[in-house]
Amino acid sequence: MALSSGLRNKLIAAAGGGAIAITTLFLGGKDGVEGRVYEPYKDVVGVWTVCDGITGKGVIQGKHYTDRECDSLLWNRVRQVKEQVDPLVKVHLGEYQRAALYSFTYNVGVSAFSNSTLLKKLNAGDQAGACDEMRRWVYAGGQKWRGLMNRRDMERSLCLAEDANDL
Template identity: 50%
Template sequence: MAISSSLRKALIGASGAGAIAIATVLVPSQEGTELTPYKDVGGVWTVCSGVTGKDVIPGKVYTKQECDKLLQKHLQVFASSVERSVKVPMSEYQEAALISFSYNVGTYAFEHSSVLRNLNAGRYQQACDGLRQWKYVNKRVVAGLVNRREVEREICLWGE
């Protein structure tokens, strides 16, 4: 799946404001936004744009403003992980793609991934291409993850 022209424009519009600003556009485009908590394909309670954890209260209906605030709060955790873990220079687009990836798979998975190892070894193309491997839930390929990884890979390669 290629990046839509509207998403491309929104991402370019966020350029210069930093990786978190770009990720703030990217993550909801990939996650969607649900104001009522639901169980995701892995059975995890989720709300807004992929928020999980103690901030999710089953049965509560969230406002758009609450969702925006939760997204900012949660993105900070993943941005910190990316900033702490990556030891080589990266563009704000590469960083945003990695924040989105980490947001989806979790900090532990990101920090122990071949994506990070390849990146830190200076193998940018291999690292970005490696995002494609992360398309499984319970050993099954999930089409939504295939699409998401293609978008993240393309944005990751914008930094090349």
């Protein structure tokens, strides 16, 4: 699935703000790949989730979240992911590649990322092969999901982008 023109334009505009800004726009709000939901719900594997894919003990069942709360939760979570991902990556990457890794890890978790073939290929210098690995991560609860296939295609495109012309 290709990036929507609205999301593409936002990502290009965010490039100067670095990988965190790109990731936050990629994931968040009405145009983001997560799809913002203001009421907590159980995802496909039964995990309580809210806003832009936020999970964990901080999700309060029955609460209605505002855009401001969702933005804050997203920003904080992406910063946490960055702090956990950056030490694992041993090669130089551009901002779009980092943003793709942050988005991927935001979704699959740091443990899965740190033990992945994706990371091994990346650190071995096979960036294209690492980006292609994203397409393998399309299962949840033992089932293949169209939403995850679309997301991984978009993350792969971001991962392979050298500059805004590649988006």
